[in-house]
Amino acid sequence: MLRCLVYLSTARSLFSDSDLMDLLKKSQANNQAAGITGLLLYSNGNFIQLLEGEAEIVRALYSRITRDPRHHNCIQLFDRATQARLFPEWSMGFRPSAAMTPDEMGAISQFITDTHAGIRQSDDTATPTALKLLERFARNMR
Numbered sequence: 144m145l146r147c148l149v150y151l152s153t154a155r156s157l158f159s160d161s162d163l164m165d166l167l168k169k170s171q172a173n174n175q176a177a178g179i180t181g182l183l184l185y186s187n188g189n190f191i192q193l194l195e196g197e198a199e200i201v202r203a204l205y206s207r208i209t210r211d212p213r214h215h216n217c218i219q220l221f222d223r224a225t226q227a228r229l230f231p232e233w234s235m236g237f238r239p240s241a242a243m244t245p246d247e248m249g250a251i252s253q254f255i256t257d258t259h260a261g262i263r264q265s266d267d268t269a270t271p272t273a274l275k276l277l278e279r280f281a282r283n284m285r
């Protein structure tokens with residue numbers, strides 16, 4: 144059974160490019176071995192990550208990630224069963240804010256602000272909003 148989980152979090156301190164590359168390389172290697180795919184967005188101290196894979200493996204990985212001292216305030220946006228992967232080819236796709244257009248940065252910032260403000264937090268509208276945002280990034284990354 145495949146599951147797809149999306150969360151937001153806040154970096155404890157800003158990540159440099161090399162911090163991000165270290166995190167990414169390790170994640171990609173681990174995820175490849177574990178059959179996890181997904182996407183990680185980073186903008187100005189905020190992360191949005193989508194994880195997809197076997198239910199138990201996604202759950203265990205998320206629980207490990209939430210205990211990582213490099214970030215905090217993990218807010219799970221959704222966790223649901225899915226038929227097919229959105230990012231089957233990516234052990235962990237990545238988009239740093241330096242590679243985003245102002246428009247994309249604005250969309251992420253707005254989304255993060257709204258979510259932290261609790262507007263969409265436990266609301267079903269978070270699902271289409273988050274997915275639309277992530278799919279838009281995915282298109283631009285290809």
Ligand SMILES: Cc1cc2nc3c(=O)[nH]c(=O)nc-3n(C[C@H](O)[C@H](O)[C@H](O)COP(=O)(O)O)c2cc1C
Binds near residue numbers: 169183192208210211
């Ligand atoms: C924002 C964020 C996203 C992460 N994403 C992943 C991931 O997708 N896969 C992964 O294995 N570790 C990820 N990690 C790292 C884990 O928290 C943990 O450090 C790592 O899995 C430990 O791997 P190791 O036991 O091989 O050293 C992430 C950490 C942060 C802060």
